[in-house]
Amino acid sequence: MKTIATIKSGGTASWAIRLVTAAVVVYLMFWIPTSASNGMIDSCITALTLMAAAMSLNLLLGYTGLISIGHSAFFGIGAYTTGILVSRYGWSPFQTLAVAFVIAFVVGALVSLPALRIKGVYLALVTLALGLVFPQLVKAQKLEWLTGGARGLDKTGFRFTKDNPTYEIFGWNPWGSLRGENVKPFHYWIAMIIVIGVYLVCRGVVKSRAGRSMIAIRDNETAAAVMGVNLAITKALVFGLSAALCALPGSLSAIRTGNVTPDSTNITVQGAITFLIVMVVGGAGSLWGPIIGAGLFVFITELTGDWSDPDQIPGIIRPLFSWSNTPPGSGIFAILLIVLMFVAPFGIVGMWRRLVARFVTVTPRPAGTGTIESVVSAPAEA
C-alpha cells in the first residue's frame, strides 16, 4: 500500500481533522435530544451508561492490566447509594453522585488491597466472586431495612411535576425547553455530562505521570518498580478511581429508571461481563475504545431486538437467525469478540489505527517540544 497523505501532528491538516470531528460529535450531541425519537434517546442513554462504565473499567484493565469481572458491584454501589439517599432520606439525586463517588472509591481501594498480591486470572476470580456476592448482599434480610431486599427500592429518580419549576437555571430550563415536559432529554443530558466527565478524568489521568506509571505496570511490573513506580499506591488509587467512576453510571441508572433492584442487568455479574466485552471490542487501552464499543453494542442489540419475529430479519440473513425466538444480539457480539481477538487484539480502535497507518503517515512533532502524546500512545499501537 502506498502512503496517500502525510499529516504533521499539530499542523493545519491535523487541526482541521480534529475540528471537523469535534463539530460532528457536538452536532450529534445536540441533535439527539432535540430531534431524535423517544426510543432513540432512550437507547442513547443506555449507550452512555455503558460507555461510562466501560471507560472506568478501561482505566483498570486497559491501562493498568488488572482484570476485574466484578465492576457490576461498583455500578451497584452507585445505584444503591443514590437509591437509598433519595428514597429513604429525601436527598436530591444530584447530591448523591458525590457520595456515591466517595463510597465507591473507598470500597474500590479496599478491594485493591488483596489485589496487590494477587495477579492475573486469580484477580479475575476474586473480582468475579465479588460481583456474585454483591447482588446477594443487598438481597440479604438483615439489610432489608436499608436496601429493600429482593424488591429493591423505588422512587429513586427526580420527581417531576407538570411544569417542573425546580430544575430551571435563572428561569431558563435547558433540558425541558428542548422537548416540553418530556424527561428523557433531561436524563440524556445528565448521562452526557457524566460521560464527558468520566472521559476527561480518564484522559487527564492517562496522559499524566500517573498514566505513564499505569502503562508501565501493565507492560512490565518488575521494570516499573525498578524505575521507581510505587506499585501499591498506584494500583490502589487506580482501583479506587475506577470503582468511583463506575459508580456514576450506576447512580445515573437509579435516577433514570426511578428504581433499583438487585436483579437489574448491570448490577449482576452479567453486567460486569458486558462492560468488559464492550471495552475489549472497542479497544482496550485506548480512550475512544469503550465509547465505540458501547455504541456498537447498543446499536446491535437495538437492531436485533425484534428479530424474535422472523419477519423482522432482513431477507438475506433470515435463514441464519430465524430458527430461534431469542434476539441474537449478545450472541453476535460474543462471536465478534472472539473474531476480533484473532484479527485485531486492540479492538476496533486498534484496527482503525492500523488501517489509517497504511494510507496516512502521521509525522510526530520533534521530540522535546510540545506534548508527549505520541510517546505515550506508541506502545498501545505496537
Add this chain to the structure above:
Amino acid sequence: MELFLQRLFDGLSQGSVYSLIALGLVIIYRGTGHLNFAQGEMALFCTYVVYQCGEWGIPLGIALPIGMLVGFVMGATVEVTLIRPIAKKSQFAVFIVTLGLFQFLNWLDGAIWKDQPLPNSGVGSSQQSFPSLFPNKPDDFVNVFGAAIKIQSIGVFALVIVLTGLLFLLFNRTKLGLSMNAVASNAESAKLVGIRTNLVLMMSWGIAAAIGALGGVVFAGINSNVNLGLMFSVFIYASAAATLGGFDSPGGAVLGGLIIGVIENMAAGYSDEWIGQELKVGVALVVILVVLLVKPSGLFGTAKVERV
C-alpha cells in the same frame, strides 16, 4: 447430631458437583496454564443436550454418555480451533476468548432451549424440569444414626469417589495419563522425548469438558431443573475449590470441592441469621481470598518459582 449429619451429606453431595467442575478446571490448567472461564457454560450446554435427549424419550442412562461425548467433542474442538492459536498471542487473549465463549454458549442455550429474550440476570428464568440420576422421591431416604440421608446425596458422593479413582488410574497407569503428567510438569521437555503435546492438550480439554458435563447433569438432577443461570454460582464455588486444593492438583480439586460444599452448607445452616441461603456465595469469596493471600499454591499445589 441428626441435623449435623444431614447438613454434612447435603454439603458432600453439593461439594461433589463443585469437585467435578473443579476437576475440569484443574485438568485444563495443568496442561496449558489457562483458566477456562467457559467451563461452567460448556457443562451447561451438555446438560441441556441431556435434557433434550430426555424430551426425545431417550433414557437418562443413555443420554448421559451422549452428553459427555458432546462435551468431549466440544472441549477438544474449542482447544484446537480457538485456544491453541490464540495462546500464541497472550494469556490475556485466552482469557477474553474463554469469556466470549461463556457469553456465546449462554446465548446459544437460551436461543435453542428458551423462547423468551435473554433474561436480565440469567437466574430463575425459564426452568426446565430435569430428571435425577438417583432415586429422589420424598421417601427415598436412608437412616444413618437417626438422620435421614437422601439416597441421592449418597449416590452423588459415591459417583465422585468412583470417578476420582478412575481418574487416578488414568493419570498414573495409562500412557495418555502419564503423557498428561509429563506435559503438565514441562511441556518443552515432553515434546523433546516424543510426546505429542498437541494431542495431549486436546484430550485434556475434551476430558475436562466431559467431566464438566457429568457435573452439570448431576447438579441439574439435585436441583431437579436446568436453567440458564444454573452454572454461575457453581463455577465460582468450583474455582474456590480449585484454588483451595491447588490449581495443578486433581486430588486437591476433589477434596477442595467437598470441603467447600460442606463449609457452605454448614455456614448457611448454622449461621442462618447472618449468612443463610442468600449470602453463602460469600463463602467462596472468603475462601478464594484467604487461600490466595495465605498460601497461593493451595493445599496440594506446587508452589511456582518465578524468575524475572
